[in-house]
Amino acid sequence: MGSIEIALFMLLAVLVSGYLVRVLPFSLPLPLVQIGLGAVIAGSFDRGVELQPDLFFLLFLPPLLFLDGWRIPKDGLFRDLSVVLQLALGLVLFTVVGAGFLIHWLIPAIPLAVAFALAAVVSPTDPVAVLSIAARVPIPKRLMHILEGESLLNDASGLVCFRFAVAAVTTGGLSLSSAGLTFVWLAIGGIGVGVGFTLGASRAQLWLSRHFGEESGSPILLNLLTPFGAYLIAEHIGASAILAAVAAGITMSYVELSGTALATTRVHRAAVWDTVQFTLNGVVFVLLGEQLPQILKQAIASVAQSGHSNPWWLAVYALATTAGLFALRLLWVWGALHVRRWWTRQSASPQAAPHWRLTVATSLAGVRGTVTLAAVLTLPLTLPDGHAFPARELVIFLAASVILLSLIAASIGLPRLLTGLHLPPPTEPQREEDHARRVAARAALDAIHRAQNAHAQTPADVERYNDAASRVIALYQRQLSDQAPTGIAAEALRRADDAERELRLAALQAERDAIFELARRRHVSDETARKLVRDIDLSESRYR
Template identity: 50%
Template sequence: MQTVALVLALLLAVTLSRSLARLTRCPLPLVQIGLGVLFALGPLPSVELEPEIFFLVLLPPLLFIDGWRIPKRDLFRDGRLIVALAIGLVIFTVVGMGYFIHWMIPAMPLAVAFALAAVLSPTDPVAVASVASSAPIPRRLMHILEGESLFNDASGLVCLRFAILAATTGSFSLSEAAASFVWLAVGGIAVGVLGTFAVTQLQRVLTAHIGEDGGTLTLLSLLIPFGVYLLAEAIGGSGILAVAAGGVAMSFVEAGGRAQALTRMRRTAVWDTVELAANGAIFVILGEQLPRIVQDATATIGADGSGALTLVLYVVAINLVLVLLRFLWVWATVHVVRIRLRFMKMEARTVSPQLVLATTLAGVKGTVTLAGILTLPVVLADGSPFPARNLAIVLAMSVILSTLLIATVLLPPILSHLRLEAEADDDERLAFEASGAAARQAIEAKHDLLLKDGGDAELLAEAAARALHRYERREGGAGTDDATVARARHIRRAARELQLAGLEAERRSLFTLLRRRQVDDGVVRRLVRQVDLLEARLRED
């Protein structure tokens, strides 16, 4: 009963947090963390957070939907920069930050310092989007940050696994670590892609034989991330990479456009709710854990003759070094990409200092940092306590809070002066072109259907007029005799068939543009949703 009460209290806190964020104009993650602190001071029992369950329950759906919805056109266009940030920056941060933390805190073993650095390397674009709501991040930059976070979660957690192994066993082999990394990456990606395609193929076979059940297909899409995560972990691969790769694979499956309109609409609504609840629950849990961990960490530092001031200095120093390392890597990577483009005689635009600074400050820590640091074991292999565990946890959580605050204060003024390209105009142009191409396909499909069936020419002409003028006002009937009613019924049926044929052709045209990467995923998703709404309305009539 207590578990049920805790879950309901978490969901209530997440629900209230959005209204409070709008009223106070405070970033949503900070509001949720504050509610978590109040939650910890309330009458309900404290949340006993088990890292394995935390990873399994909350992370798979979030990473899966991120991979599913990330724009593939931008992902391939900025692939080199995303890979450099997702893998190169993580390794650079782990090495540089690990040695710095060990130098600053000699009582923390080097392996533990590397573990702390590993969980501090991934970023959280959801938190960035929240704190930058007053000055929205440019679309292309946001997509780069989304791609980075999608894959640096896996690389950061892989580095964490090796660091924990070195801390608990006292040994580390670079060759074994490299081989393990390759297997984790290859095995995880393979399980994610093949598992997603296998499930969706089975779904197509069943649908072809017994028809489409929207509720069942929606539930099946929710189970895919958990299934590929568990399977990848069972074979020693990366469950995080499996979920991310499965989400990307799911986007290609969706581009086939085989699901019915109502199924897509229901599935989108369910996934939006799951994403809202999981993201909010993570930050509420962070706030709920914060008072107890700060108390434990302060007691641990006090045992060494230091106090809270030392803890604050540690957090400030770690944040400064994190910003410096990220700034150096982003600056170097962007300029290397520009140099390569020039060498290939491709267009290379000037990179503004504001862009590099905004990308640097957008490295906000969040869900994976919280989940990863809590996986630190309590004892070593010989049964002795894990060194500096409480200190590492409180430092990680303090960095999450401080990066959120830094981004809240500094990102909006920087972003207000940052201009990449006329993205809004470009989106509108692409949407207009895609909509026009889809409309042409719809008109052709209606004409083909008219020519296909000779029938009553007068009836078909009237049906076509109604189909081509969707919102034409219905006129009162000229009579009420059976023949007139029957003819009106036939006209409505024919007009409905023509409209459905046009909408299907319109949707096929949009998905074709998406598969050819001629239009951004977000544009196609918005236009397809409009078509789906019209089709659902027609089928209800």
């Protein structure tokens, strides 16, 4: 069976997993189902997929990171930026040091530098798995935003630490000053490339559209290629390609607020990106499952690297490593929360102590994913002197085990921790949505009156547009009076259809402009603006 056939079976497994997770009599996270299907594929074909880490990073990471950066609520990200940075930077360094010494203590056969490399590669968290679990567990929105922001940034910091640890193994030493300067360049260069490339590509596409028109799929295709362009340029100049993809996505969310894209383009683009996200997320977990049998065989064959002959010691080490990572994360989260509470006590609005179940849930939600597996597979086979890389197969096995065990622990523990936990309702998003709807409705009424006066040329036009305007205005007046809108039988007067269509389009455009203006001035969050604009776009698509 060739690689193309295996790839098609993987896509089929992703499709099947979406239905299988719904028909199972018990709740199971989608990633675990996909990993299981990947293992079935691996056992069904004699020839598996040879995972090439560089190709994996290029094909899968840019679009997924770009989309996460695009869709993450920016108000929540910037509001809790200090917390996100504590987790994405401070916790990563704390995990690398703490878990590195723990792994070396547990398995003395693993050199300390190699243990640091393993700790670094398992430090990044994976939002995809947590999002899948969140679909069936009431994770608070603010906590979900923090976890998403952490995962966007800790990929870069974790992989940078991994790179330095591997360099220490292969060269026998490491300069901290050089490492610090490299990290600064990776961060600044990656963010600069992501922002600059996205702005340049968006402005070029807008200029071409205004001067030469555009095919309906052109802006969507450009949008799909943007993360790859930012990723490749950053990689070429030695900056962080991961941060470039994330920065490109965040920049795209602000480019979107310009409102230059057509409504149909936004609707079709959202559908395309939803399909791409579901497919790529599924394939990476199916691919993980497909790799597991071979990883297990290699680990069993090299169990002597751990200093034991019984393969069951592998399970002990996997459980101990996963438990140690959880304990380190719990200690960091607990300490950070208490430091934050002590700091806010000096202000006029001290914070209340979070429920212990929420603290444990935050620690348990640190699920590892396929970035960890792809990165650990980049470990070199040999050292510069020709000797084999120390404990390579064992390190790969432990990294894969942490992925699986963290997924299982979160899928079992999070529902029990968060179900029944009383949390304050998020009333602020509803208030700002109501405010945005009112502002948009007022703008729509003004646009209707302007359009009505512009088109009413003859007495017949005046009567027709007055009748159409009264029906359209009634819809927005009900919005302003908090009454639920009812169906409007616009087809009752065929001669008024065209007039009503023009007025509706004018009103919808005014609504959209008003919401974009509110978002630009940060009067509403971009998440609320995106939701309302999508509703308007869907309404407009009925009249185009």
